[in-house]
Amino acid sequence: MSVSVLRNFPHSEPRSLLAGVLAVLVHLVFIALMIFGLNWKDHPPEGMVVDIWTELPKPVQEPVKTQPPPKQPKPVQEPVKPKPEPETEPPKPEPPKPEPAKSEPPKPAPQKVATPPIKKPDIAMKEKPEPIKEAKPDVEEQKKKEQEKIKEQERLKELEKQKELEKKKELEKQKELEKQKELEKQKELEKQKELQKQKEKEQAVQRQREQEAKAQREAEAKRAAQQAAAKNQITNEISKYKAMILAKIRSRIVMPPDLPGNPVVEFSVTLLPGGDILDVRLSKSSGHAAFDSAVERAIFLSKPLPLPPDPALFNEFRNLNITVHYRE
């Protein structure tokens, strides 16, 4: 009885839920590892990209570019030298300016002072003789007058002395004015000289710039000439090799006899580097199948075609148009 029950009862599986939780946990750990592991390797590739940029095509152009830079620094340095000098010089003219400004106000002041004294003596001279003529009748008065005259003479002498002093002062003032004027003139001259110097320096800088510009133009012209020469050489090379190719093909043509006129056949030939022929297509028939096929055979026979050793020129030969005249 119990056996039948025993036979069919299932096993109670231990901890199957824990197993599921552990499985999920393992995956979470693994995913976290993947995310952080790949994030760490995220940055280095950016550095590698920079290395690739600086590599290949420029070394030929860079020497050309590096030649101008030494020229450019020179103009930069030379203008710098003149600049400090004008900068230092303007302060020099500036201090003198205040001095003339101070000396000028005194100029009008002495002139005003000098003119009134000149008029006053004139008035004094006219007034003083008149009292002498009026005093003649009385002896005492004459004596007095004489005394007065003496006094007056003394006064006059004093006046004259004063006048002389004034004149001397005026002369001195004039001399001072003249000196000041001379100083001003000298200063102006100095200023002019400085201006001239500045102008000369500016002119010199301009000349230098012009010279540099000329030098640059000349260098550019030389470069252009060199490039033109190189182009000429390249074109010469290309035409030379094209002629060689044509000559080689012509030498292999077995001309069909007795064709009328001078038929012309054109083939477009696709070449491989090294001179092998990839493809030959008849682009313009001569009208004579025998001539066309003779030229085609000759093209195939003449491979490898002569090509210039410079692989850069191969692009000119990749697709060749070959024109063959029956009679040269």
Next chain:
Amino acid sequence: MSTTVTQDMSFLHLISSASLLVQLVMLILVMISLLSWWFIFRKLFVIRNEIKKTDDFEDVFWRGADMNALYQRTTNSRYDSGSMERIFAAGFSEFNKHPAGSDLEAVMESTRRAMRATYQREMDYLESHLSFLATVGSVSPYIGLLGTVWGIMNSFRSLSSVTQATIAHVAPGIAEALIATAMGLFAAIPAVVAYNRYASGTDQLATRFESFMEELSNVLQRRAAG
């Protein structure tokens, strides 16, 4: 698939930018991996438990415990009983069904049959899901490889529209495609290891059960004769 040089190469971005089929493959592989790890842990607990119970039962049995008491204990704790207990119970109950004085040869034969039937049922229980682990171990690398091949095909096809082909155009596509292979291997390697380990574990248990069956039949035969 946008392919610029300064591309986000993080794990999640790679997965989200993968093509639909590659994403599908990744989803399948994640499910397979989850299932296989679940079975790995389940079988680990089951087999460990089984070995422990077998050890305990053999210990008790060979100490000379009373067979009737052992049988009662087994039928009482029917859900927690180990495989060897069940084999013993099946054989003992079959042996006791025969009335005394029956043909000993026939009694022993039917007892052995009953034990073998239980043994096979128990082995089936112990080996359940092991075939799933074996399948995962052999198939999931191929599933991952399918995703990778598809992703690489796509990334190379996207190259055809580009004039200058650089490694930067292909690299992200290949990286996201290779994630599928990585996931396949992640599912396969533990499954294979677990399968081999559990297979050898069940084999050891099977030999123990078989030898116990022989020994029990000898004990019962002596008991019937004696």
